[in-house]
Amino acid sequence: MSEPRYDALIIGAGFSGLYMLHKLRELGLSVIAVEAGENIGGTWLFNRYPGARCDIESIEYSYSFSEEIEQEWVWTETMPAQPEIEAYLHFVADKLDLRRDIRLNTRVTAMAFDAADAGWRIDTDTGVRFTASYVVAASGILSVPLEPDLPGMDAFDGASLFTGSWPKAGYDLTGKRVGVIGTGSSGVQLIPVVAREAAHLTVFQRSAAYTLPWEVRPLEADELKTLKASYPEIRAAQREHPVGAARLNAFSVLLDTLSQPPIKSASRAEQLRAIDEHGVMGALAWGDIFFDIEANRMAARLYGEAIARIVKDPATAAALVPTHPFGCKRPIIDQGYYETFNRDNVTLVDLRAGAIRAITPTGISTEQGDYGLDVIIYATGFDAMTGALTRIDITGRDGADLRQIWQDEGPAAYLGLAVAGFPNLFIIQAPGSPSATTNFVAALEQHVEWIGDCITYLRANGQRTIEARPEAQQEWIEHTTSLVEPTVLAHPSCNSWYNGGNVPGKKRRYMAYNAGIPEYRRRCDEVAATGYPGFDLA
Numbered sequence: 001m002s003e004p005r006y007d008a009l010i011i012g013a014g015f016s017g018l019y020m021l022h023k024l025r026e027l028g029l030s031v032i033a034v035e036a037g038e039n040i041g042g043t044w045l046f047n048r049y050p051g052a053r054c055d056i057e058s059i060e061y062s063y064s065f066s067e068e069i070e071q072e073w074v075w076t077e078t079m080p081a082q083p084e085i086e087a088y089l090h091f092v093a094d095k096l097d098l099r100r101d102i103r104l105n106t107r108v109t110a111m112a113f114d115a116a117d118a119g120w121r122i123d124t125d126t127g128v129r130f131t132a133s134y135v136v137a138a139s140g141i142l143s144v145p146l147e148p149d150l151p152g153m154d155a156f157d158g159a160s161l162f163t164g165s166w167p168k169a170g171y172d173l174t175g176k177r178v179g180v181i182g183t184g185s186s187g188v189q190l191i192p193v194v195a196r197e198a199a200h201l202t203v204f205q206r207s208a209a210y211t212l213p214w215e216v217r218p219l220e221a222d223e224l225k226t227l228k229a230s231y232p233e234i235r236a237a238q239r240e241h242p243v244g245a246a247r248l249n250a251f252s253v254l255l256d257t258l259s260q261p262p263i264k265s266a267s268r269a270e271q272l273r274a275i276d277e278h279g280v281m282g283a284l285a286w287g288d289i290f291f292d293i294e295a296n297r298m299a300a301r302l303y304g305e306a307i308a309r310i311v312k313d314p315a316t317a318a319a320l321v322p323t324h325p326f327g328c329k330r331p332i333i334d335q336g337y338y339e340t341f342n343r344d345n346v347t348l349v350d351l352r353a354g355a356i357r358a359i360t361p362t363g364i365s366t367e368q369g370d371y372g373l374d375v376i377i378y379a380t381g382f383d384a385m386t387g388a389l390t391r392i393d394i395t396g397r398d399g400a401d402l403r404q405i406w407q408d409e410g411p412a413a414y415l416g417l418a419v420a421g422f423p424n425l426f427i428i429q430a431p432g433s434p435s436a437t438t439n440f441v442a443a444l445e446q447h448v449e450w451i452g453d454c455i456t457y458l459r460a461n462g463q464r465t466i467e468a469r470p471e472a473q474q475e476w477i478e479h480t481t482s483l484v485e486p487t488v489l490a491h492p493s494c495n496s497w498y499n500g501g502n503v504p505g506k507k508r509r510y511m512a513y514n515a516g517i518p519e520y521r522r523r524c525d526e527v528a529a530t531g532y533p534g535f536d537l538a
């Protein structure tokens with residue numbers, strides 16, 4: 001079954017897809033958004049696990065393009081929990097009447113560029129085939145959960161749950177023996193909540209996390225009113241801020257360390273004062289830790305001392321100290337993570353002392369013993385940045401195969417939004433975009449607006465195709481990589497979704513753009529203002 005040709009097809013109806021749909025409709029294009037999920041929401045639909053919450057303030061982790069939405073929507077907490085973000089996206093979809101142009105339960109399986117037609121043919125799992133002049137992939141950077149390859153996973157007699165595809169109806173963990181594998185942002189958020197519900201919680205930790213305690217509190221009506229009245233200033237400050245969020249958040253804490261004195265010249269008394277006054281956060285606030293691996297290790301040792309002041313059992317406290325450099329994984333914030341390990345019903349299994357051997361019908365077998373479980377929760381992360389697109393058969397000009405190219409040559413895109421060989425395909429937050437190390441909503445708004453302007457330019461100038469040039473793409477990769485080379489982020493011990501090191505076999509390349517959104521915007525605007533150098537227009 002084929003649909004009439006659209007000007008544009010958008011893959012995904014999460015935060016990015018919804019705004020892209022609105023933007024392109026505003027520009028007068030015929031647009032359809034195709035969403036694999038049973039509803040809109042993307043990441044914020046699937047990650048419904050207990051404790052799921054954003055680590056940027058709601059007032060900034062929200063669309064800035066509509067004053068009406070800003071004023072009408074009521075945030076109830078400083079940092080929004082998953083149900084509230086999901087509800088917000090529904091509010092936006094209704095407000096902008098987006099649903100009529102969204103096909104739910106429809107997964108794009110393949111797409112091919114037809115040079116003669118200057119457009120894409122798009123196949124879906126429902127059998128409906130679309131054609132469109134442009135495709136915008138708004139398929140998310142953290143939308144493909146990564147299932148570990150552990151022997152016996154299917155043979156487990158209890159329940160297996162994944163944070164990235166949590167059951168819609170929830171899951172009652174009361175009275176259950178629960179195991180959690182994974183201590184990244186999802187695990188760290190989930191663990192304190194599960195500990196309060198479960199009869200017993202066993203945490204299987206492969207890499208210990210750096211995580212900063214954070215207070216989340218209700219937004220009082222008066223405070224919200226004042227904030228709403230200050231939106232113009234709040235948004236202006238966000239636009240100027242490298243991470244796209246000027247109020248205190250996980251990223252800004254990291255950035256603020258740059259202006260602190262170096263740990264290497266701090267006396268022992270000064271180091272201890274830092275953790276006396278600021279706990280684990282004080283241990284990491286030093287100006288030299290991003291550029292000097294030894295300084296970073298000193299901070300990690302101090303961090304361990306700060307943990308030992310919270311976690312009563314010395315062996316557990318020692319096991320919670322990370323061995324990778326601080327900064328090379330995404331910063332995490334938590335509510336009561338370390339305190340959770342003082343509970344009688346919580347056990348930490350440090351997999352560095354003996355790995356998981358297999359999942360058995362009754363639990364998890366490790367090199368240090370077997371653990372009986374009723375439920376296993378996998379908080380094992382995502383095939384990030386590229387995973388959503390490499391699961392689609394994407395064929396560009398002259399048979400170019402996106403999956404193969406990214407596999408062989410590493411993930412790459414010009415300006416972090418278009419790939420050489422794939423005309424008229426825009427990717428919201430592709431490799432080389434600010435996304436991963438910024439406020440994602442601020443980052444995506446810039447992309448949506450730039451793409452909207454670009455399509456407007458093409459139409460106004462009678463151009464049917466736009467395609468990134470390989471040499472421009474290569475220069476962009478070199479520029480992006482050069483930003484992290486002098487930092488500990490390039491250290492060989494850094495394995496994370498930032499560089500693909502979390503996915504076995506994935507070609508490693510640092511995938512975020514780390515000069516900040518304002519500098520990124522400046523570069524993108526310059527390209528647009530000078531007739532799109534680095535792209536071929538035809």
Ligand code: NAP
Binds near residue numbers: 189
């Ligand atoms: P993640 O940061 O990649 O963490 C995955 C965890 O699972 C790591 O601890 C990893 O250990 C472990 N793991 C993976 N495979 C394993 C295996 N076979 N055996 C044992 N352990 C294994 O994933 P995530 O926690 O889902 O977070 C991903 C990103 O989502 C975050 O960085 C953040 O950007 C976003 N997020 C944000 C929030 C928030 O806003 N607060 C919340 C959740 C997620 P290794 O480190 O050793 O690989």
